[in-house]
Amino acid sequence: MSNSYPRKKLLFCVTKMREEERRIYDYLLQAGIEVDVCTDSMQLELENIRRYDVALIRCLSQSKALERAQYIELAGVKTLNSYEAIKICTNKAFQAIIFKQNQIAQPDFAIAFTFEKLYEYLERFDGRFVIKPVSSSWGRGVTLINSKFALDAWISARESLDPQGKALPVLVQEYVDKGNYDIRVVIVDRQPIVAFKRVSNDNWLTNTHLGAEIDVIKVSQPIQEISKQLIDAIGEGIYGLDLFYDHTRNIYMVCEVNQNPEFAKSWLIHKVDVAKAIAESCLNVQPEWIHVKSSV
Numbered sequence: 001m002s003n004s005y006p007r008k009k010l011l012f013c014v015t016k017m018r019e020e021e022r023r024i025y026d027y028l029l030q031a032g033i034e035v036d037v038c039t040d041s042m043q044l045e046l047e048n049i050r051r052y053d054v055a056l057i058r059c060l061s062q063s064k065a066l067e068r069a070q071y072i073e074l075a076g077v078k079t080l081n082s083y084e085a086i087k088i089c090t091n092k093a094f095q096a097i098i099f100k101q102n103q104i105a106q107p108d109f110a111i112a113f114t115f116e117k118l119y120e121y122l123e124r125f126d127g128r129f130v131i132k133p134v135s136s137s138w139g140r141g142v143t144l145i146n147s148k149f150a151l152d153a154w155i156s157a158r159e160s161l162d163p164q165g166k167a168l169p170v171l172v173q174e175y176v177d178k179g180n181y182d183i184r185v186v187i188v189d190r191q192p193i194v195a196f197k198r199v200s201n202d203n204w205l206t207n208t209h210l211g212a213e214i215d216v217i218k219v220s221q222p223i224q225e226i227s228k229q230l231i232d233a234i235g236e237g238i239y240g241l242d243l244f245y246d247h248t249r250n251i252y253m254v255c256e257v258n259q260n261p262e263f264a265k266s267w268l269i270h271k272v273d274v275a276k277a278i279a280e281s282c283l284n285v286q287p288e289w290i291h292v293k294s295s296v
């Protein structure tokens with residue numbers, strides 16, 4: 001990796017140094033960057049924060065990632081990803097609204113703020129839909145409802161644990177005819193750097209975390225186009241974009257976008273060095289003081 005860049009200082013916010021973070025860290029050091037690591041349990045020193053050119057956020061907890069990015073940006077240092085991007089990526093309902101406003105293809109959706117409303121949506125979606133907690137990952141809580149009885153059971157279980165409906169709203173999506181796979185696209189800056197199918201023959205949830213196999217594919221023209229639409233809508237950054245190829249409509253559509261893509265296992269198969277691309281993205285950040293307006 002070239003070290004002809006002006007010397008930079010970077011704050012690396014992590015939960016722990018997993019293999020992924022370690023590899024990013026090593027590349028940064030190789031490039032001559034000074035890196036301070038701040039784990040979730042450590043004090044975030046804001047007083048001197050402007051000595052950093054950029055903060056790279058790789059916290060595992062969505063709320064911690066949001067918190068770190070918000071404080072650091074408020075104090076005037078650019079974060080990767082930006083607070084705004086993390087905010088969007090950690091809420092599937094926000095995403096659905098933004099995709100709609102930007103004419104990005106996605107499953108038909110609704111946002112349910114009450115349990116009762118779900119019965120209405122079951123009719124609207126012809127008796128079958130997917131319910132998703134707005135903030136979750138690794139397939140957790142993503143549930144296929146295919147009858148009134150199934151919805152009764154889901155609501156009953158939820159109400160007993162969450163009588164006040166604090167975990168509402170939830171996102172409701174039509175069930176997409178995606179075959180036995182979805183597609184993960186890793187984006188760094190504005191570039192979709194790799195795409196692979198996540199194939200599962202025994203689980204309709206195709207997260208690799210749940211055992212899906214990786215099948216590397218070309219970053220084809222339609223994948224480039226939908227990635228560009230996404231970046232134009234939410235800004236450049238480091239993303240794991242989940243796509244469906246809808247076999248009924250014969251189009252690509254966005255399932256969701258993640259802000260902290262994991263790559264420890266997948267890169268060994270597709271061989272695209274995501275850690276290096278992320279480190280290079282940090283090198284290319286232009287130091288700029290951010291004047292936060294009303295988005296707090």
Ligand SMILES: Nc1ncnc2c1ncn2[C@@H]1O[C@H](COP(=O)(O)OP(=O)(O)O)[C@@H](O)[C@H]1O
Pocket residue numbers: 107130132136137138139140142173174175176177178181182204205206207242255256
């Ligand atoms: N509307 C849908 N139709 C069909 N399959 C879906 C739908 N939404 C999600 N899935 C499957 O569930 C998986 C997890 O859903 P996703 O929205 O990506 O949540 P998570 O953040 O938990 O990964 C997806 O990778 C996909 O395999």
Ligand SMILES: [Mg+2]
Pocket residue numbers: 138139207242256
């Ligand atoms: Mg996903």
